[in-house]
Amino acid sequence: MLSYIQYQPSSLLARYIECYWIFKVPLMAASVVERLIPGGRVELMINLGHSMHFLANDKLEQGDLIDQVHVMGQRNRIYYAKSSGEMYMLGARFKPGGIHAFTRLPASELLNQVISAEDVLGGTLKGWKNRLREKKTDAEQIALLDLLMQQLVQYTTTEWNDCTKIIDIIRQDNVLSVNELCDENESYYKKLERSFLKYVGYTPKHYYRIVRFNKALRQMQFNQKSLTAISHDCDYYDQSHFIKDFRQFTGTTPRQFQSETHHIADFLISQQPV
Structure with missing residues (x-):
């Protein structure tokens, strides 16, 4: 087992x-x-x-x-x-x-x-x-x-602290766009991009895509909603944009994914926060 x-x-x-x-x-x-x-x-x-x-x-x-x-x-x-x-x-x-x-x-x-x-x-x-x-x-x-x-912990910087605050905002349910985040935090995108690549490993916009997709995937797994409704709830422009991300991040279609057994993915979807 x-x-x-x-x-x-x-x-x-x-x-x-x-x-x-x-x-x-x-x-x-x-x-x-x-x-x-x-x-x-x-x-x-x-x-x-x-x-x-x-x-x-x-x-x-x-x-x-x-x-x-x-x-x-x-x-x-x-x-x-x-x-x-x-x-x-x-x-x-x-x-x-x-x-x-x-x-x-x-x-x-x-x-x-x-x-x-x-x-x-x-x-x-x-x-x-x-x-x-x-x-x-x-x-x-x-x-x-x-x-x-x-025994491995090193110091972190003010820049790291500022970056993690932006990460937390992106992970919230009612997230602003990346450009709005920059405006609210009195930062410009290129500066935020350098910080994200250094600490998170993605650009802010790509990290936003990862988070948005994982929110949508959890809705698909746990809520009886249509793909159109999920796309709207998770701020996709339309269902086709959601399916494009779905293929990139899962390697398959939503219908095929739901028909399969995924031990690792199911564990993480149920236990890991977005």
């Missing part, structure tokens, strides 16, 4: 880390190709099971291997995951912009990438996998992971 459980970070890290998680998949379900829908976050992934392939499309047999401790960057298109065997993975999901508290690498360099965590967070990660594997319970593993993450 598949198991996905989220855990809250310590108060020291709650500003930067959205949650920790443990994902386990038995051997019988391991060969299923799962959709990885963009959610605007960076993930730290620690693989304690068989290797997982990060695939650019669902027809590939192999892709970037996630077999040690990796950082999976935020994405602006659909990707896929396929395990080579029984899956047992721990992770830390950073809040949008939160990765900056642990690295000086611009978030834009992480876009659509799977990178060795040591290249992003530093060489102090050597031995993390073995130390976590030695713990007997999930709770002990999460407690150790939180302690290890505390």
Whole structure:
């Protein structure tokens, strides 16, 4: 049976880390190709099971291997995951912009990438996998992971604080346009764009698209509304614009998506905020 459980970070890290998680998949379900829908976050992934392939499309047999401790960057298109065997993975999901508290690498360099965590967070990660594997319970593993993450925290800047305020506004239900946000915060777009690329890894307008799509996807999954109504509620110009985003971010149509089983996507849609 598949198991996905989220855990809250310590108060020291709650500003930067959205949650920790443990994902386990038995051997019988391991060969299923799962959709990885963009959610605007960076993930730290620690693989304690068989290797997982990060695939650019669902027809590939192999892709970037996630077999040690990796950082999976935020994405602006659909990707896929396929395990080579029984899956047992721990992770830390950073809040949008939160990765900056642990690295000086611009978030834009992480876009659509799977990178060795040591290249992003530093060489102090050597031995993390073995130390976590030695713990007997999930709770002990999460407690150790939180302690290890505390040791990596760096300072943040006023610019970062200002950027996270804009992120929070965009994630609210009644969001202004990006240009209106600039006017309200007495900023100009190019300055905000530089800040977003540095901390979030998207331009403000592309991040807005990611958030808007995820709001629409949650409405589609949990509310009995037509696509036209959802498009209107989520500020799409029309239904065709929504379907265009849907294809880019899921790789399929709304009807096909609803007819399929998506273990990872369903877990995140139900448990992860927009």
